[in-house]
Amino acid sequence: MKKILFIVVVPVLAFLLSCAPVKKQSKELPRVAICGLAIESSTFSPAQSGVEAFRTRRGDEVFTYYPFLSPDSVDRNRALWFPALRGHAIPGGIVTREAYESLVNETLEMLKKNLPYDGIFFDIHGAMSVVGLDDPEGDFIIRIREVVGWETVISTSMDLHGNVSWRLAENTDLITCYRLAPHEDALESKQRALENLLDRLESGKGKPAYKAWIPVPILLPGEKTSTRIEPGKSLYAKVAPVAARDGITDAAIWIGYAWADEPRNQGVVMVTGDDKDVVTCGAEELATAFWKVRDEFEFVAPVAPLNECLDMAVSATEHPFIISDMGDNPTAGGAGDVTWTLTEILARPEFKTEKGPSLIYASIPGPDFVEKAVEAGVGGKVTGFAGAAVDARFAPPVHLTGVVKAIEYGDEAAETEVVVQVGSVKVIVTKNRKPYHYEKDFTRLGLNPRETDIVVVKIGYLVPELYDMRAGWIMAQTPGGVDQDLERLGYKRINRPMYPLDKDMADPDLKARLVPVSAGK
Numbered sequence: 001m002k003k004i005l006f007i008v009v010v011p012v013l014a015f016l017l018s019c020a021p022v023k024k025q026s027k028e029l030p031r032v033a034i035c036g037l038a039i040e041s042s043t044f045s046p047a048q049s050g051v052e053a054f055r056t057r058r059g060d061e062v063f064t065y066y067p068f069l070s071p072d073s074v075d076r077n078r079a080l081w082f083p084a085l086r087g088h089a090i091p092g093g094i095v096t097r098e099a100y101e102s103l104v105n106e107t108l109e110m111l112k113k114n115l116p117y118d119g120i121f122f123d124i125h126g127a128m129s130v131v132g133l134d135d136p137e138g139d140f141i142i143r144i145r146e147v148v149g150w151e152t153v154i155s156t157s158m159d160l161h162g163n164v165s166w167r168l169a170e171n172t173d174l175i176t177c178y179r180l181a182p183h184e185d186a187l188e189s190k191q192r193a194l195e196n197l198l199d200r201l202e203s204g205k206g207k208p209a210y211k212a213w214i215p216v217p218i219l220l221p222g223e224k225t226s227t228r229i230e231p232g233k234s235l236y237a238k239v240a241p242v243a244a245r246d247g248i249t250d251a252a253i254w255i256g257y258a259w260a261d262e263p264r265n266q267g268v269v270m271v272t273g274d275d276k277d278v279v280t281c282g283a284e285e286l287a288t289a290f291w292k293v294r295d296e297f298e299f300v301a302p303v304a305p306l307n308e309c310l311d312m313a314v315s316a317t318e319h320p321f322i323i324s325d326m327g328d329n330p331t332a333g334g335a336g337d338v339t340w341t342l343t344e345i346l347a348r349p350e351f352k353t354e355k356g357p358s359l360i361y362a363s364i365p366g367p368d369f370v371e372k373a374v375e376a377g378v379g380g381k382v383t384g385f386a387g388a389a390v391d392a393r394f395a396p397p398v399h400l401t402g403v404v405k406a407i408e409y410g411d412e413a414a415e416t417e418v419v420v421q422v423g424s425v426k427v428i429v430t431k432n433r434k435p436y437h438y439e440k441d442f443t444r445l446g447l448n449p450r451e452t453d454i455v456v457v458k459i460g461y462l463v464p465e466l467y468d469m470r471a472g473w474i475m476a477q478t479p480g481g482v483d484q485d486l487e488r489l490g491y492k493r494i495n496r497p498m499y500p501l502d503k504d505m506a507d508p509d510l511k512a513r514l515v516p517v518s519a520g521k
């Protein structure tokens, strides 16, 4: 009996098991690659960004950048993944041609290994400048097309401060950007770009039939276009309802990037989908809404020359009073080592002794100074120069003499950080430049910004943690590679007329241009 059972059951089981994988294979998962480079780089700064400026992830490490692609996530199980190379950098100066070529070529080589692809998640910022090359993201996507072909559906995810050239629009199929500034929705936007791609692949709909592109001749600094305040708040609130309409896949408004000088630097609206009328109307509605509020954009906080800012800070009764040293904001593309502001602060009589108002200055890079501080040790006295190694146009390296208050090692960006007290000013000096955005950036150095009278940060609009901490806030009109006074930059190549540089310009043509569906030439 047992033997008979064995003879009958085993072959049946074997037959069933051999069928199971066949059944699974009949619903094949799409093959999706991931790649992209993200940096915003100012061409109005003497700084240059090399390959080391990028934090690069390769292969499976790319997944660690996307929580929505963790191993047990729903999206992770919707495709066969081929992560190639994904790099992002702290904004900075123009990217060297060598760095760009090496990162792009490495990406292309990795993509060649797993051809063909049904889809590519192209995750970029959109405001990269490269020495001797216009529209790098447009160049990059064409070179990807030359490797993967024109059948592959590419979904591009961007920062709203990126630029969308016609050729980027032409070579991508899906495209979107953030809807909040500060970018609290960055991951949500990337996930939307990825899920739109997966949805189109799974449903077999593939490339959307229509892509409407409208350049809006407005160029504004990010510090005037926060979505926390009007008119950015209401303008960006219009995007999601348009994107939700039947026949539309996604909709987006790009503010663009003001510190580079190419024809692509301007505002853009794009809407993608399958219903021509709904797509074009949606895009025209958003472009018209953007143009209509063009003269309502103001700085997100009061703005004043530095000395006035310091006067206000010194006499303020509530603390901390935060000052944005915004002309050299490294998170927008400044060199981050302009010493002008710190030099001015140290020259003020109020801060000359320890009894003066407490002030934290975050931060100035100075590798030699850091070395000396490490030698002196905590509690030791140190003297030396810091800053202005890259951008010395406004002030020379600043001379600092004081007591070392803290030394910290191991920060991903700064590597080594020291705090030196000069009079009543605690200056953070770093080996490499680093933006100070989080409370823990300060507390790990033994600093308590909440109980400090004045905090000066190289930043434009405040990131959420600092914003919530502030008792007072003013943005100082300081010089640097991302000078907020665009009139002083001296553009030569952007399209003209451009609002607000050409204040009295006539209304532009805001009719939707339909971009051809991506296809080989």
Ligand SMILES: [Zn+2]
Binding pocket: 159, 160, 161, 183
């Ligand atoms: Zn941005």
